[in-house]
Amino acid sequence: MRVMTTLSLAMWRGFVREKMALFFIILFPLMFLFLFGGLLSDPTQSRSTLVQVGEVQLLDRLPPESEEAFTDAFEVEHTTDLAAAVQQVRKGDADAALQQDGDELLLHFSQADQVTAATVRGTIFSFVQGANVAATDEPPAYSLTMQQVEDESLEPIQYLTPGLLGWAIAMSATFGAALTLVEWRRSKLLRRLRLAPVPTGSLVSARILVTLGIALLQLVVFVGLAMAVFGLQLTGSWWMAIPLVASGTLAFMAIGLLAGSVSKTSEGASGLANIVILPMAFLSGSFIPLDAAPEWLRSVSTIFPLRYLNEGMLDVMVRGQVASAALLPIAVLLGFALVVGAVATRVFRWEAD
């Protein structure tokens, strides 16, 4: 026990005194959080620009309740020059131009940005329909109420935090294990420990303990800052993120152990870890949500442990799933750790030659 505590303390000190590692493991992923969080939460991004050409009764005589909804969706500019307005739309300076000719409304839009075009068309159409119904003076035949399934405050930060946290944990566990192994073998510290009455189990346990500590530190810093700065709101079973992070850490330690076992130099080990982790982070939805990804990509992503960590954390931290939703991802991660860990043990070498 004293041996394991001593080794853990020595490793922990070695970690917190390495400024570069602290930067890469804590600050670097946080920079992404601030970058993406800042970019995507810009509220003016969701409003479209509409150019009103001359008089348009639909817009000028909106009932008060519709007017509020309209200004939420559109920023309106006024002009009398139709040609100039169409030119603006063509160049992308405005999203659409609207003119009225008698009872007919004419909407000019550009297909260059298909999503915006569809939104503008749909929104204007619904206002026209609303005005038509109002003009008949009869109650509408159907009414529609909309209810979002997630927490109402589902902002980009809700998706970003678990994904980026998953990436940060994958990085630190993999690189930590791989580089420590290669460096200790190179400096002969591994040999020195083999010549001391140190059980291999204590050495491995100490490394696991320290890596888990680092991962939990990442969890606290990440979630804490996302809540304080960007208003991240956690859902009921968020605490299941702790066993998720722990089992994810074990899975990525196993990858790092394998990379460190087959590499001779630190450069080789970090290169190998990068080749594995970076594509995995992209394909597992750490940077971009997988919901928008094509079907084949989503199928491919099921082979990556990071996907299970990300999805598991999304489920319990922001999607409001019950605690048991995390059990399957945890089982997959632990199974992965076991299999890769067993392979790493087979190729593990104490000595460089």
Add this chain to the structure above:
Amino acid sequence: MGEHVIEVNDLCKRYGNLRAVDGVSFEVQQGEFFGILGPNGAGKTTTLEIIEGLRESDGGSVQLLGQPPWPRNQSLLPRIGVQLQATAFFERLTAREQIHTFAALYDVPAAAGDALLERVGLTEHAGTRTEKLSGGQKQRLSIACTLVHEPEVVFLDEPTAALDPQARRNLWDLLSTLNDSGRTVVLTTHYMDEAESLCDRVAIMDHGRLLALDTPAVLVRDLGAATQIGVAADGLDTADFAAIGGVEQMRHNGDTMVLSTREPARVLSALAERDALADVHVRGADLEDVFLHLTGREYRA
């Protein structure tokens, strides 16, 4: 346990076609300072690593403290101390933290570590990170970490290899005290002078084979080599030098006349009578001459 701390019998180790260790046998007694001397690639380190239990031999037997060291023998490990060629430390720990860590790994009190820091003269650098220590200081710390659990046998693999001459001699002072309390020390080195000044007995190795084994003094004496006496060449005429009794050979070496003799006392007193001792220097045979004699080639570390 017998009287021998280490017994090596017909040890062999092969790497492909290379016979790294080729039929080496020797014993080391308790309290002895034992040296394994030879140029790089002679098989010293491989021999040491097999005795320590780091490698398995291909043939022959090794007994360390009466037990086989291979495979990893947990009951032997607390009784031996190994100092490695590279200084193997935990990253970014201070000197004190390093030795306290090693003390804990061997389950001895931290105070033992502090006492050793004092003994190797590192107390004032106790708060310095190991990366910032000089080569000599690192080596002292490494030796302190090796001794922290008071091992019965200490292995030192080329402890002075990377040091400058000054630091090397400073370290000798420390190393020469290691077997004071009956501890056995085994040292490998490729420095002849180091083996000569530190070791009770020296094993000379080359190409994996053990060429000679004895005390440095006996090894040199058995060589029966002549003593070289040099004096200023203008002290006497050449004919007068030749007339001195006991001189076997003489040659000019610049301004110096070098006389070879097996009777240095007789030659020196004859030179003194003739008042011809200006710039005198006397050089006896040393282990380099022994190596030259054994291998027929100049010693190249």
